[in-house]
Amino acid sequence: MSLTLFTQLKAIVAPLDRANVDTDAIIPKQFLKSIKRTGFGPNLFDEWRYLDVGEPGEDCAGRPINPDFVLNQSRYQGAKILLARENFGCGSSREHAPWALKDYGFDVVIAPSFADIFFNNCFKNGILPIVLPEALVDSLFKQVMAQAGYQLDVDLTAQTITLADGTQICFEVDAFRRHCLLNGLDDIGLTLVHQDAIKKYEAKRREQAPWLFSTQ
Amino acid sequence: MAGKTLYDKLWDDHVVRQEDDGTALIYIDRQLLHEVTSPQAFEGLRLANRQPWRVDANLATPDHNVPTTSLEGGVDGIEDPISRIQVQTLNSNTREFGITEYGMGDVRQGIVHVVGPESGATLPGMTVVCGDSHTSTHGALGALAHGIGTSEVEHVLATQCLIQKKMKNMLVRVDGQLQPGVGPKDVVLAIIGAIGTAGGTGYALEFGGQVMRDMSIEGRMTVCNMAIEAGARAGLVACDDRTIEYVKGRPFAPTGDNWEAAVAYWSNLKSDEDAVFDKVVELDGSRIQPQVTWGTSPEMVGSVHDRVPDPALEADPVKSAGISRALEYMGLPPNMAIQDIQVDYVFIGSCTNSRIEDLRAAAQVLKGRKVAASVEQALAVPGSGLVKQQAEAEGLDQIFIEAGFEWRNPGCSMCLAMNADRLPAKKHCASTSNRNFEGRQGAGGRTHLVSPQMAAAAAVAGHFVDVRDLVEVVQ
Numbered sequence: 001m002s003l004t005l006f007t008q009l010k011a012i013v014a015p016l017d018r019a020n021v022d023t024d025a026i027i028p029k030q031f032l033k034s035i036k037r038t039g040f041g042p043n044l045f046d047e048w049r050y051l052d053v054g055e056p057g058e059d060c061a062g063r064p065i066n067p068d069f070v071l072n073q074s075r076y077q078g079a080k081i082l083l084a085r086e087n088f089g090c091g092s093s094r095e096h097a098p099w100a101l102k103d104y105g106f107d108v109v110i111a112p113s114f115a116d117i118f119f120n121n122c123f124k125n126g127i128l129p130i131v132l133p134e135a136l137v138d139s140l141f142k143q144v145m146a147q148a149g150y151q152l153d154v155d156l157t158a159q160t161i162t163l164a165d166g167t168q169i170c171f172e173v174d175a176f177r178r179h180c181l182l183n184g185l186d187d188i189g190l191t192l193v194h195q196d197a198i199k200k201y202e203a204k205r206r207e208q209a210p211w212l213f214s215t216q
Numbered sequence: 217m218a219g220k221t222l223y224d225k226l227w228d229d230h231v232v233r234q235e236d237d238g239t240a241l242i243y244i245d246r247q248l249l250h251e252v253t254s255p256q257a258f259e260g261l262r263l264a265n266r267q268p269w270r271v272d273a274n275l276a277t278p279d280h281n282v283p284t285t286s287l288e289g290g291v292d293g294i295e296d297p298i299s300r301i302q303v304q305t306l307n308s309n310t311r312e313f314g315i316t317e318y319g320m321g322d323v324r325q326g327i328v329h330v331v332g333p334e335s336g337a338t339l340p341g342m343t344v345v346c347g348d349s350h351t352s353t354h355g356a357l358g359a360l361a362h363g364i365g366t367s368e369v370e371h372v373l374a375t376q377c378l379i380q381k382k383m384k385n386m387l388v389r390v391d392g393q394l395q396p397g398v399g400p401k402d403v404v405l406a407i408i409g410a411i412g413t414a415g416g417t418g419y420a421l422e423f424g425g426q427v428m429r430d431m432s433i434e435g436r437m438t439v440c441n442m443a444i445e446a447g448a449r450a451g452l453v454a455c456d457d458r459t460i461e462y463v464k465g466r467p468f469a470p471t472g473d474n475w476e477a478a479v480a481y482w483s484n485l486k487s488d489e490d491a492v493f494d495k496v497v498e499l500d501g502s503r504i505q506p507q508v509t510w511g512t513s514p515e516m517v518g519s520v521h522d523r524v525p526d527p528a529l530e531a532d533p534v535k536s537a538g539i540s541r542a543l544e545y546m547g548l549p550p551n552m553a554i555q556d557i558q559v560d561y562v563f564i565g566s567c568t569n570s571r572i573e574d575l576r577a578a579a580q581v582l583k584g585r586k587v588a589a590s591v592e593q594a595l596a597v598p599g600s601g602l603v604k605q606q607a608e609a610e611g612l613d614q615i616f617i618e619a620g621f622e623w624r625n626p627g628c629s630m631c632l633a634m635n636a637d638r639l640p641a642k643k644h645c646a647s648t649s650n651r652n653f654e655g656r657q658g659a660g661g662r663t664h665l666v667s668p669q670m671a672a673a674a675a676v677a678g679h680f681v682d683v684r685d686l687v688e689v690v691q
Contacts, residue, residue, distance in 0.1 A: 024653045029634050033298040035255035053659040087414040093349040095365035116449050124367035191375040201232040211470035211478045
């Protein structure tokens with residue numbers, strides 16, 4: 001599944017000021033029992049967001065919220081950009097993590113570094129992970145915290161972020177992934193265009209390593 | 217031209233198509249499936265009216281949700297209705313698409329990363345993927361193995377390929393000889409302590425040196441399993457005689473002429489002498505002490521003889537805040553001696569440490585001893601039905617039971633608490649699993665990662681203790 005992403009987005013930024021945020025924290029294990037791709041948003045950061053222990057299928061509306069957690073603060077309501085610290089998304093490969101971020105409303109995550117599998121999973125689900133230098137991320141944290149309603153303007157086509165004061169920052173994004181995001185392309189369909197190459201590889205490999213093709 | 221690394225060789229042999237922008241289509245020899253990360257992938261196939269490209273390249277087993285208490289009633293006997301639906305969904309999907317599944321009640325069922333190597337479904341030289349980050353485990357056999365997300369599970373089902381960019385090469389060389397009582401888990405925790413939880417991000421991480429060469433295949437699996445905790449998607453160890461001996465005779469292993477051809481191919485599965493790595497880290501294996509994690513990231517680790525750090529002494533403000541937050545969550549004061557940490561729960565199991573060797577190592581410590589009265593629960597959870605059978609044939613189950621452990625059925629269990637085995641809030645657990653993240657073993661639970669020997673020793677003492685002080689350990 002691929003989703004069409006925005007080409008340009010101006011939105012409120014929510015700062016999550018801790019390093020090594022793991023996917024267990026992004027979406028705790030009990031919610032992984034779902035066999036669907038949707039509905040994970042209310043349980044995003046469940047153990048930090050609520051004061052009780054959440055269970056799958058539970059209505060979160062009546063649960064006690066943790067007023068100290070950043071996403072529960074009124075100034076960050078409606079945020080679509082998450083600002084994070086180094087090694088964001090480490091740990092488990094669960095794609096439920098980007099599903100939960102997307103379902104909550106995040107389209108962009110900015111951090112000095114991401115864990116590999118999470119970074120890859122984001123692109124499959126219409127989330128743009130942006131890597132920026134640590135000093136710049138640090139400066140963004142200060143700006144976001146200093147000014148309620150702080151917004152960033154992210155342009156995927158131009159690969160720029162415009163800060164509140166008008167400063168423009170360029171960011172890198174892999175050309176193929178950018179192309180897929182902008183066009184909402186289906187990876188599987190793209191790969192199947194090369195099915196002859198796959199069959200040719202298999203034929204060659206079968207000669208070279210026949211044991212890989214023998215069934216038990 | 218410089219020689220190739222093991223990763224270079226594995227990569228080169230699986231390139232179906234190289235694109236100009238650096239991405240490549242990589243062929244996948246084996247996909248392992250479990251119930252948690254596959255339902256949406258099968259649903260995707262159905263929605264697009266696609267069929268699996270190569271049914272025989274897939275093998276499935278349920279592990280995360282399965283109960284470890286009674287298996288009576290099979291799938292229908294799972295009490296939690298949501299867990300039950302997920303396991304039933306794996307059954308119906310594998311049936312619909314004709315994929316082999318070792319289901320509940322089958323003696324071959326178990327944790328997917330134990331089952332793969334044990335059945336020979338993982339072979340040296342293969343590319344192996346699974347919707348689980350601990351797929352790095354299979355690199356212990358000289359295979360290129362890494363975790364993927366559910367979209368990629370669907371992609372592999374439909375095309376037998378993945379779109380990948382080549383990673384960089386990193387070598388961690390552990391030379392010397394381990395001290396008695398120090399094992400593979402201590403080695404990998406020490407590595408993570410040295411390079412950090414993101415030290416291997418972007419790299420294929422090969423483990424080499426005398427310590428790795430001397431290590432059993434099960435031990436190498438423990439080390440590769442936690443490559444992901446150092447940020448590396450794939451861990452690797454060169455294929456050698458031990459590897460070939462391990463694979464021989466397993467159900468999926470080649471036979472006859474194919475065996476001879478395979479062995480010839482596998483003998484080249486090592487980094488060339490003149491291979492160049494982008495990063496090399498060296499550790500002296502003879503200096504590694506038994507390890508215990510004290511925080512909420514695997515890099516927050518030290519020797520059992522250390523003290524918990526003091527955040528006030530950390531100059532980096534982000535790190536200092538991280539230590540403070542971790543100690544608050546763990547309920548530990550700065551500078552506390554690790555040996556003074558009381559243990560309430562003990563968990564021996566998980567894809568890191570639930571193989572026969574792990575159970576033997578723990579049983580050796582437990583033999584003739586009792587779990588301390590202050591320990592509320594001690595679980596021993598074999599990694600597969602076959603591991604359990606072997607352990608019982610050796611009488612290990614009786615040693616665990618007589619010591620006061622519960623002897624359970626195979627599954628992921630309290631490593632991530634998706635089934636009923638959960639660590640209660642604020643309780644400290646000596647765990648042989650791989651992640652000490654907040655809430656990992658149960659909401660509010662406090663995990664300390666250790667080796668099987670150290671978990672057994674903590675069970676007996678009721679607090680962390682150097683296993684060598686408790687028992688004379690034979691290496």
